[in-house]
Amino acid sequence: MALRRAGHDDVLVLERARAVGGTWRDNTYPGIACDVPSHLYGFRAHPNPDWSAVYAPGDEIRSYLEDVARAEGIRPALDSPLWSAVWDGSERHWRLTVGGARPRVVRAAVLVLACGRLTEPTVPDVPGLDGFAGPSFHSARWDHAVDLAGARVAVVGTGASAVQLVPPLARAAAASGGRVTLFQRTPAWIVPRGARPYTDDERHRFDDDPQALAALRAELYAEGEDRFASRSGDPAAAARAQAVAQAHLAAQVADPALRAALTPDYAFGCKRVLLSDDFYPVLADGSVRLEPSALVRVAGDTLVADSGRRHRADVLVLATGFASSRQPYAELVTGEGGETLAQHWSTGMTAFASTVVSGFPNLFVLNGPNASLGHNSSVLMLEEQAGYLVRCLDRRGADGVLRVRPEAERTWTAEIDAAAADTPWVRGGCENWYVDRRSGRLTLLWPGTVEAFRDRLAVTDGSEFE
Template identity: 35%
Template sequence: MSGIDFGTGAPDAARPDYEVIVVGAGFGGIGTGIALQRKGIHDFIIVDKWDRVGGTWHANTYPGVAVDIPSFIYSFSYEQRGDWSRIFAPGTELRDYAEDMVDKYGLRGKLRLNTTIVAADFDDDSSLWRLTTDGGQQLTARYAVLAIGGLERPKMPDIEGVNDFGGTLVHTAMWDHDVDLRGKRVAVIGTGATALQLIPAIVEETAHLTVFQRTPIWVFPKNDSEVGLLGRQILGRKRIRSALRAVGNVGTELAMSGMVAGPAWLTDTSRRLAEVPVRQWMRRQVDDPVLREKLMPKYGLGCKRPSMSNDYLKTFNRTDVSLVTDSIARITENGVVTVDGTEHEIDVLICATGFKLWEKGSVPPFPMRGRRGIDLETFWDEHRYQSYQGVSVPGFPNAFTITGPYGFVLGSYIWMIEATAAHLSRAIAESKRRGATEIEIRQEVHDEYFAKCLRRQEKNFLFTPACAGSNTYYIDDHGDSPFRPSTHGEMYWQNRHFDLDVYRYTVGAPVRAASVVLSEEAL
């Protein structure tokens, strides 16, 4: 099978402004730019709505923000550092790390910041993508890459009256550093990983802090510390640093990806065994027995992302901190009313309510129309989230994603970025080598991969009674878990060594099919 379709002899497709346009200048966009350069592709730009790079780590600046995976793991394998200030680096250091990557790999001149893409349309006649900016400008490229992360589009709570609140309203992903919390009655809605970092960081400032909890979070002790001179000398040695990284990778593999990729009997047993010491440690942090039980998860460990903190649970021992587990009925001008009729009067309302991930209107965050105007959001809404290795979708030629469905193995996002960036850069380089104007994942290959992911999902413990009531974002609005049910090793290997003929390459003017066929077998 040659993998090449020859056109009908029509004129060559129009020449675009750029060979590749990458949307997003977070770690995904930076990793994509480096991967493209390594394949000899230099005619590209990286577009981002923000005024500087960093993505998630530029958008999220709330007090206490930090990485929850050790910094020597949460970094590119080819750009490891030994000068982190802490084992779990604060968000500003991750943002600075992104800036350093941009300069070291010569990407500064590729950036187009303060530019928001509002639409992307595939031009069937010219075999190129037309991207429209918020300023009305149109940018064209042979290939388009969506490197848009999921942890920067804030999700406000769907609560009656939230916009009627008369005090200060802020979401953690849009933190207002001019807000003064000193001496204020402050409420936090949410007890996920963000709130776990935020609450201990602000409690010393507030007059009274009220935390509204829907679902308690699993909390691990955080073995964090400053990386002093000796630590930097140790981490500065490449072999030692690589060895520590390897050990950390194996631990993360077993603790996270192993929970969804391993056999059910093993994952269930290991999960139950791991819960015992964690529950014991959590209970020791809280003095009041009634309050202690309210903070204990009733769902299984691993059903939603756990986090680490040495201070979060202890915060509830304070007399100036209240935990409210009654459901919120509505928000008024003066505060929050719970279903028991109590109005909690506050001055500042902080929404630590997460981000828009697998939701209609957010994936992707703008209309993206492929062959014959098929809208990507509509396709996913009607046919479930799906893509080949998180990178390619049939009907969307010359388009690739970094964080697409069934591409991310639970663990460090950086591992996925390296894998999917390697995949798409390899595909684009092959398309160029063949002189193709279009590259598109073959329908049957995509369907086989999607069906395989769904089969593996059947043994995923996320769908067992152990996860009932967890309200996990690991499951989308279709009832699927669009994370890749595999190990990191499998993700690493398959993205770098897939058969290049899984794609169809069109040379010259393409022959247009009557329609894009959607296989029902994989749906």
């Protein structure tokens, strides 16, 4: 959208799947929904007055993305996975090998990687997992052909996906005589979600009065920015937010032993703070059996926990997250000197402005190093990166090549490291997917507000390039 609005019409969009939608196409598990308010999750240029709820369900977001693509006239080349991208210095362009059964070569002056960060499911290395006696699948690859009626279902993981899918699984199990067991390696801080549908009157008002819709978006944005303090370690703000989470747990779980098992022992904000109104109740009423330790071994239909307890299951669901700090596409991209992006990022992802990388001319990475958020909508970051991309293209010289100075990338990275050093993400006493374990660096999250990111990009003047 940003490129076309800036007059760049020669744009080819490659999509490896057979439809658009990204994570909202791939994730179809029961209860899937966004944990960012609907009216803040959409694009600024495409407000949607007809969101059905404060937090939109996944299929509705997918439909929204399809509608935006149609409205913008974006027709991606579907079923076109990227196999390799190599910078050709003599011709000053990227040479891409793309396509399914019959790959083809595409040449591009500029390469934009908009591959997302939560695309490749992570499957834990558990002995015997491959030999599980029943159906087994990741939450991001939900197998709707599996009949769960009356089944003993085990769920591994208590992150964002698990807190959404466990309650509907529990309700279905209760109705059919089944049972759900939840393996929890580490509990999460959970705050009230406050989910509700929008009324017909509200949706009509948003449709009739665009200013009311804009005011709501501004209000939601401000609320998100205010959350940064509690997530990033401000003592007073973190204490207030943690008290909200503890009160939420106490109100919904009366049993002190269960409550203790569900209470984190790490700093608020260290891991992703989750939102749910119905996760705790299904544990409290016995609909879900909590195993407060990790899955360490599988023997047929028996799941062995780190506690030594054994649980039999008919179906195994892995809600175990994604490859985040080591992006799969990095192996496919080769820059100057034959270095791959994965090699460049061997101790953690880095980029100037979270977008451009030294040694990789005319390459832009959206939603890449330090471009995610733990407090607000990442769509806002994407829009700022897109604006920066357009400004960079306008700065190309006669040869059309933009080369990031290594010193500029190092300086930006040092600023990130300094800003992150004393945050809960790095020092909060937990393992999270924001930090690269190889170096201990914060590589996923931007350690500041959206406004700070916007201001930082606004003052870039092209001196980051040779």
